[in-house]
Amino acid sequence: MILNRFVGGPINEPRLKKVYLINNFEYTTCNYMCKYCFLGKISRDSCPVYQSRLSRIERQVEEYIGKYGLRSVKSILISPIGEPTLDPNLPTLLKYMKSYGVPVAIYTNGSRLVEDRIFKLLKQFDIVTVKFDTLRIDVIENLNKPNIKLDPEKIYYNLVKFRREYRGKLYLDVMLVDGYNDYREDLDELIAAIKTINPNKVFLNTPYYPNRGGARPPRNGTISYIYSRLTKFMPNRVEIIDYLPEPYSNKKIEDPIEEFIYLSTVNPMTVEDAYEYFKMFGLDPEETLEELIRLGDVEIVKWLDREYVIANVIARRLT
Structure with missing residues (x-):
């Protein structure tokens, strides 16, 4: 990577x-x-x-x-x-x-x-x-x-x-x-x-x-x-x-999607935390996450009883 x-x-x-x-x-x-x-x-x-x-x-x-x-x-x-x-x-x-x-x-x-x-x-x-x-x-x-x-x-x-x-x-x-x-x-x-x-x-x-x-x-x-x-x-x-670390970021971030992908590369996050992050920037949580999955930037990984959002390059290593 x-x-x-x-x-x-x-x-x-x-x-x-x-x-x-x-x-x-x-x-x-x-x-x-x-x-x-x-x-x-x-x-x-x-x-x-x-x-x-x-x-x-x-x-x-x-x-x-x-x-x-x-x-x-x-x-x-x-x-x-x-x-x-x-x-x-x-x-x-x-x-x-x-x-x-x-x-x-x-x-x-x-x-x-x-x-x-x-x-x-x-x-x-x-x-x-x-x-x-x-x-x-x-x-x-x-x-x-x-x-x-x-x-x-x-x-x-x-x-x-x-x-x-x-x-x-x-x-x-x-x-x-x-x-x-x-x-x-x-x-x-x-x-x-x-x-x-x-x-x-x-x-x-x-x-x-x-x-x-x-x-x-x-x-x-x-x-x-x-x-x-x-x-x-x-x-x-x-x-x-x-x-897990909560992806609370600076609301002044110019590109919240780029920031999100970076954070999902260095730290896993729950789907719930991902949704909260998107809401902070006025983005539709479900639509935004679905689009990132469609583009191949992130994946949903199930572990124990929860779902996590992880950068695609990392998720491939966990399977």
Whole structure:
């Protein structure tokens, strides 16, 4: 999948609220192939340095913010179609984004925290969200499917160290999946590790959206078990994510359809949310969605008991 669009939003992101999304990749680039990933099959695992791409990102950001401003956003989130730390241009991009005077956040799988250069780079962000699903290598290999050799204990050690040295906000995102990391002993180990790390916030997540690996929410009682135990030593710092980012965008958007297609590429959304988005711009919800489906821009994907609108290029990977 090739993307020529690198900025969008604002969306109501569950962890950070109103944010602009920055995607720093032209194609899906990750060193994991998580079963619960919305993006489906990952085609590449490295990102070459393209100065032209960096220039295009900066130009698009400048144009976008110039048109729509920063009043409606709380932060700028670098969360691409993949793992952002694989981009050699990331330090330059971060420096550029900080010039706007808005907190800059990043979402990472944490696999490269063991590298001194990445460790130091992440400390320069205002908000860092790290995926933290398990300490067991067998679970990582089967659930996250990395294409690199990992040492979970070393990642954990560096995460503890990072928390002690970091002056920004550290969030942990825990994805709980049926049959992988929802066993009682796994949860207890995870709880103990989180207590030691002591992040600013923990977000408990489940794969309630379409994904290629068929990952499903954990067994009944899992979320309540880990939530109740975490909140004993982290009161008011644990949240359950049970909704997708809502595609609330700036009403000044010149082309709401182009914006919608972009958002459906980087985040799934329910049909209900899609309808609300179209209404915001005075468009007929059903007619607009039907036309986008007819043109082949998006598809409806059924997952569990709901229907989701997903960009066609992503939907094909999920079947």
